[in-house]
Amino acid sequence: MLPPPWLVRSARHLWHWQWLQLMNGLGPADAQGNYRRPPAAFAEALALPDDAGVADAHVVIVGRSCPWAHRAWLVWALRRLQATVALVVVEPDPRAGRWRFGEPFEGCSTLAELYGRCGAPPGSRATVPVLYDRRRRQVVVGESARLIELLNRWPAGRDFDLDPPGQRAATAAWRERLQTGVNDGVYRCGFARSQAAYESAEAELFATLDAVEQALAASGAGAGEPGWLSGPHPSLADVQLFPTLIRLELVYAPLFGVSRRPLWQFPALWHWRSRFHQLPGVADTCCPEAWRRDYFGALFPLHPSGIVPAGPALATLVGSCPMAAADAGSQPRRPE
Ligand SMILES: N[C@@H](CCC(=O)N[C@@H](CS)C(=O)NCC(=O)O)C(=O)O
Known part of the structure; x- marks a missing residue:
């Protein structure tokens, strides 16, 4: 039997109050x-x-x-x-x-x-x-x-040197922008307590990702050319971007509600992420099971059931871009 409406209303009221306290x-x-x-x-x-x-x-x-x-x-x-x-x-x-x-x-x-x-x-x-x-x-x-x-x-x-002299100004500018718009941006989406707060953080997050996508595409770094976010060498800007982007499909999209556009719709960023993941030592720092277990299991106010959902295998996120493959398939092939 369904609970009476007055009970549902009071339970919702109480739960919302408790949620705010948590x-x-x-x-x-x-x-x-x-x-x-x-x-x-x-x-x-x-x-x-x-x-x-x-x-x-x-x-x-x-x-x-x-x-x-x-x-x-x-x-x-x-x-x-x-x-x-x-x-x-x-x-x-x-x-x-x-x-x-x-x-x-x-x-x-x-x-x-x-x-x-x-x-x-x-x-x-x-x-x-x-x-x-x-x-x-x-x-x-x-x-x-x-x-x-x-x-x-x-x-x-x-x-x-992750702060290479020739690209210091660009590295510093990207780091500042990423810190607010992306690194903290996903948390400002997930921890927002009002619709307006969520919408403003979400808009800034995707505007920043768009800017990164354009910068990478313009430099050729997203399309297989050597090059990184702030110039020809990897920098602290790339280091800052990677931890957020590698958790995107696994944790932030489902838990923090940042699912407007999946990363495969940003081909340059997708390619950049795969290249960064291939740098020596990086793969050993990635622990997708622990990420999912800790976020879904420990952030009780956002996910009270504690059920850890199945997620995509990390290997599918650091391979070739599905969008690029689709584009390649739809292009007429050049004569050999
Ligand atoms: N400002 C810090 C933030 C670090 C931070 O928030 N770490 C979280 C884990 S993702 C933490 O340790 N939180 C424990 C707590 O808030 O009690 C930094 O960037 O180093």
Whole structure:
């Protein structure tokens, strides 16, 4: 038997109120319902430590599902920092809503404990990624945008500058635009608390993706020519874009509602994503099962059932573009 309408109405009312309370735990919003990312606790990077490059003196702490941590992991992998910076992977604890260490790290079982011990202001969020200094027992930086700049200056196993001198201005401009429009943009869609907040974030997200698509297509980088977002060499702008785009079909489109245009409708971006994925070390940083499990399993207010949907295999997202293949099929073939 169907429940009476008054019961449905009251349950909806109560559920909406509870949803708003739970959303407060996920992230703050302004009066219009726009998600506002809280500031990081250790936002400013300390100077490059004198012992940068000494084996095991520093640790970068990441979580597999976190796109902000993914950028740090990418720089670590691309520059081959394995010999000098240890990588520690924390796991989410969905019940407690925080990160925990697999085995005690510096005597701490959770990231929150480590933050507290390093003097994070009370009430601040214990977020990944973190660059930690083992000798000084201090966080060097807890803000990913600064952290990747620092790791890019770290003495490396591979001479690979991700802020190449000839393309610095373009890299900086893209990084700023991507941070708001794309990296935070998908979260502003998913964590929006009103239709208007969602629509404005969604419009900015797809406008930014359109701009990237045009830039890549114009440079030839999307069509098989060598070249990257800010110029001929891969840069921190590419590093910033990849973690968001590689999660698009797997997580953000179904969970955050960013499904207006699937990525195969952006052929240059699709091709760019496949090429970036092929760079040495990048594939090892991609953990699609953990992404789906953590997002669908841990973001209770957005997905209360916790059911993890089946998703496309990663291999189908980093192969040739279905759109390009369709175009090629519809073109008259050139004589051999
Ligand atoms: N500003 C930070 C944001 C990082 C961030 O939000 N990380 C999330 C995971 S994707 C986190 O650790 N959240 C834990 C929490 O909010 O308690 C950065 O870019 O480094």
